Amino acid sequence: MVQKVSKKVKLFDSERFERALSLAKNHDACCISALDILVPMNPDEDTVIALLVKDLFLREILTEKEIEESFGKVVLDLILAVTKIETLSYKENDRTSRLEILRKMFLTMAKDIRVVLMSLACRLHKLKDFHGVSDHVAFAKETLDLYAPIADRLGIYNVKTSLEDLSFKYTNPVEYKNVSGKLKELKKSCEISIAWIKNRLTDFFANRGVIADVSGRIKGVYSIYKKLKKKGLNSPEDLYDIFAIRVVLPEKKDLLGNFQVEHLYSVLGLVHSEWRPVTRRFKDYIAVPKANGYKSLHTVVLGLAPKDMDQPVEIQIRDEKMHMDSEFGIASHWVYKQNGNSSVEALKAYSDWVKGIADIREGLNDLDVFKDKIFVLTPRGEVRDLIAGSTPIDFAYSVHTDIGNRCIMSKVDAKIVPLDYELKNGEVVEIITRSDATPKLQWLSVVKSGFARNRIKAYFSSLNRDNNIKLGRDILNTYLERIGKPFLDQNYSILKRYLGKNLNLVQRETILEEIGKGGRPAHEIVKKIYPYEEAVVHSVVMPAKVIKKPKKGGLEQSVVIEKQVLIGGEEGLPIKFAACCEPKFGDNILGYVTRGNCVTVHKMDCKMIGALNYDRFVAAHFKNISDEGPKYIVGIKVVVMSRIGLMNELTAEMAKLNMTIKDIQLKELGDAGLHEDYFLLEMDNLDKFDIIIDRLENINGVMKVSRAKKENEKYVASAHGRRKTSSGIKKKA
Structure with missing residues (x-):
């Protein structure tokens, strides 16, 4: 046995292996014969030993402490991980339980493929003698539904075929006898x-x-x-x-x-x-x-x-x-970390494997196993699973709160990327920190994970009230300056009638405190006071509406129209139309979640919207209306210190947000190398206004970014003439 295994196992220590084999034999461990399945895959020594002593751990002959002391922490971790997979609760024909098991198996695969390969070897061994299995049919069904597809997607043909044939024998004995008999x-x-x-x-x-x-x-x-x-x-x-x-x-x-x-x-x-x-x-x-x-x-x-x-x-x-x-x-490559090896070659191989998870996980009976997950790696080769769409800031907080709080820059695959870069499967992420750095409130609109968002909020909540009010005031002034509006006065007067309420000074300070500690996004408050449609938009280009009227079909029209409303992209939710504005099919609409968990549908221009709680609004639209929305023409001014390549970087950020540059004007300011660059941009969503300003301000050489005032927009008059706004009022360029 020792000679046979030594030919296949990597970095073989015969003394260590013989100790594990002796323990297994002395206690009639059933996994000894499973070596015949695992060894042809050229495993490493830790995996072989883990397979030998796993049964002794399950029978409580060896404790966790004894395994770690005798064979090391890696062997113990492998055993615990395999045991965790094998004890997952599976219910036949239950899509939820199957999805959950597949999720955990893929998460395990990304972190250490050896665990899944061990599980496949143990599963195939049990199918041959059903040692310790009470319900043979249920066990075979679970194998056919879960383990055989995994072996197939990993490309392990021999194991996949054996799992399928042995399982088929018990799940459908009549058909198995028929087909196998004719094959014979x-x-x-x-x-x-x-x-x-x-x-x-x-x-x-x-x-x-x-x-x-x-x-x-x-x-x-x-x-x-x-x-x-x-x-x-x-x-x-x-x-x-x-x-x-x-x-x-x-x-x-x-x-x-x-x-x-x-x-x-x-x-x-x-x-x-x-x-x-x-x-x-x-x-x-x-x-x-x-x-x-x-x-x-x-x-x-x-x-x-x-x-x-x-x-x-x-x-x-x-x-x-x-x-x-x-x-x-994949077993022919055995992609795994060893002895903390993080060489460039090893890290690249591991990165390629993690990227391959995205392909491997597809095709499992049309279940999208990880539609909301990605896997990325640290420079040391450790895998982090994050929410799809996560940024380097999310990654930093997943490593440690201090790393997140002090991050100033990120690298992905050794290239510098912005902190709002969307991470992808298999990328190697490095965070650069500075000891005196602090989180930015703008990060709250960038991060995807609740954990990162809560850590950022916790940081700002730790500041005292006076500091938070001062910080909130400065942040709000920054956003007011962006759209060309005056700063807050001593009494914060523009907040007095916020959301149609009559707020006293303490209540206004509370709003600023919330902004200062990250509880409220400043740009959302500014948009409520100065709607961007009026404050930043030069003109609006409306698409031709394509509306397919719903057929009555004998039903009341109101009932039919209700079925045409999508709330946050979902249909069939309980809704009612607001009596205050009486939305009609084809109107631009907005949903408001009531305390009874029903959604009231308002027109976008309903006068009542300003008096409602902003946090309870949800997106809504009619599903048979063309999804193409209006295009907003917005002018921005960028003050820069001129340098080679700067214009390329500015326009590249605009392109990333799918903005069309309608016109550009460059103006030199004296001899110090300062320029004012004016851009006329077409965007499909006004939320992008703040995003593009944040991104441009992070570019080296950019001094200040703000909305271009009307006197600076004359240069576009000849190009665009008069445009019709969403309210029907003609606006001169």
């Missing part, structure tokens, strides 16, 4: 055909100086069953592809060590020149690999089989590396 009858003739074809191809290649290993295999029972169901056939005799011929060629590399594939296509050409190919059956998985990384050339030819069994023959052509990958999938 065909097996002898198939083996004769395979042997005949193998000899013929071997001679064919030898005569042409081609070194190739030719073999054949009969496909699995469950695979044949699925083919029969898909094609509506009754017997394996009706299928021509119940077996496949493999042609495995030596690997070839160029002088730089890159793998070459030209010889595979040459062999394909030789085969097609001798036997007629079925064109529509050719598949090039080298040019376009499967999601699990599988590469091979598949073709089907006529005339190769024995004359008395003349049928199409499937041939798979690949090199030795591709063949190893096809048998063991």
